[in-house]
Amino acid sequence: MYVIRFAARDFRNLEExxxxxxxxxxxxxxxxxxxxxxxxEGMWLFTGGHSFRGAKDTELPRIDPETGKNLMGTALALDFYSAEREQSAMLQIENGRRSAEINGVKKDTGTALVGKVRAVIFSPEHLLLVKEGPTRRRNYLDTALCQLKPSYASVLTAYRRALMQRNALLKEKRERPSQPADTLSVWNARLARLGAQVVQERQSFTESVAPKISGIYDGIARGRERLEVRYCPSVKGGSTVGEIEELFMQELSRTSASDIRSGFTSVGPHRDDLDIEIDGVSARSYGSQGQQRSAVLAMKLAEAQILTEFSGESPIVLLDDVMSELDRQRQDYLLNHLQGQQVFITCCSPETVELQENGMRFHVDGGAVYPEEF
Incomplete structure (x- = not known):
């Protein structure tokens, strides 16, 4: 799929x-x-999601220069090609409430846009995928899987609820040791059953996406380095859901006493991680800024490839402030070697722009957008 036209009125600093x-x-x-x-950001909102910058909808309308306050509303329009035809969508935000229109049909909520426009976003915040702890990396896996398999979202939600219930019971047993133990075994079984499904889906997804990540990174780095990712479950072993469930039950039983003392569950997919290594060493601990940025880029672009295989259409790729801390060879790859998909790249340096060989350029100055010819 690709964008034909994007229009914004009173959105952020874009007047019209x-x-x-x-x-x-x-x-x-x-x-x-x-x-x-x-x-x-405006194009991303047509995926039905929230702002990738963490902004509330009330903060998106343009600020009135006279009052210094946000206007009451904003309107966005997107003409795009998808499902072998041209389509159109409109999104309005009035007083923090969204309404939409798809191919002329009005919708009461912005969530009606979900699934109509597919996009993958990279922003500087995504560098925390490598820089921070495992929570970000688990979220990367879960977010991708929720787009690919709606049923996964239900299992993940059920697992998190069961985890909360087990943790509450652990705290209760710590405070009241006479509490019967049979209740804990019930939650162990439920947690193991749901957790095994989460782990198996994550493992399967990682096995599919890892070669794509390595291949893309190889292109970005021009073969100078090798990137590898692997899923690291806290419950080791097992490939089928049944095998993982049995091993998970054993671990929950083994750690029950220490879990009661601490008041939380110490094993399970909520404790798992995704190892990211460059030439055999941790990208988090030893990777340079450019290497870490390249690693996250490879992960996001691989996510786009998986979405393409799943839906039959390539998603729109949005790369925000991606060029800083990349050498010229890596910049050249992103500007000139991403084939078969529509890409939007923001950058500041005019020298970087000059590396572009094909496509289009847009110069933005004070909220005004000026298309440029090569």
Whole structure:
């Protein structure tokens, strides 16, 4: 799929702007705080998700220069090609409430857009995938799986609820040791059954996406380094759901006493991690800024490839502030070697823009967007 036209009225610092991007690489450049990211954010909202910058919907309308307060509403429009035809969507935000229109049919909520527009986003915050602890990496797996398999979201939610119930029971038993033990065994069984499904899905997804991540990183790094990712469950062994469930039950029984003392469950998919290594060493501990950025980029672009295989259409790829701390060879790869998908890249440096060989450029200055010819 690809964007044909994007328009914004009173969105962030965009008073009334529209762009007609190409189907390949679109570079959006300009100084900081001019509105580059606002274009990507506006397009991302058509996935039905929240702002990737963590903003509330009430913060998205343009600030009135006279009052210094956000206007009451904003309107966005997207013409796009998907499912072998041209389609259109509109999104309005009034007083923090969303409404949408899809191919002329009005919808009461913005969630009606979910599944209509598929996109993958990279923003500087995603660098925490490598830099921070395992929670971010688990979220990467879970977010991708929820897009691919709606049923996974239900299992994950049920697992988290069962985990909360078991943890509450552990705390209760710590405070009242005379509490009967049979209740804990019931929650052990439920947690093991649901957790085994989560682990198996994560393992299967990682096995599918890992070669793609390595291949993309190889292209970005021009073969100078090798990136490897692997799923690291806290419950070791097992490949089928049944095998993992049995091993999980054994671990829950083995750790029950220490879990009661601590008041939380020490094993399970909520404790798992995704190892990211460059040339055999931890990217988190030893990777340079450029290597870490390249690793996250490879993970996001691999996610796009998985979505393409699943849906039969390539998602829109949105890369925000991606070029900083990358050498010229890595920048060249992103600008000129991402084939078969529509890409939007924001950057500040005019020197970086000059590396682009094909596609389109848009210069953003003070909320105004100026398309440029090569």
């Amino acid at each position: 702007e529209e762009i007609f991007p190409c189907e390949e690489v679109n570079v959006i450049y300009g100084d900081n705080a001019q509105g580059k990211t606002n274009l990507l």
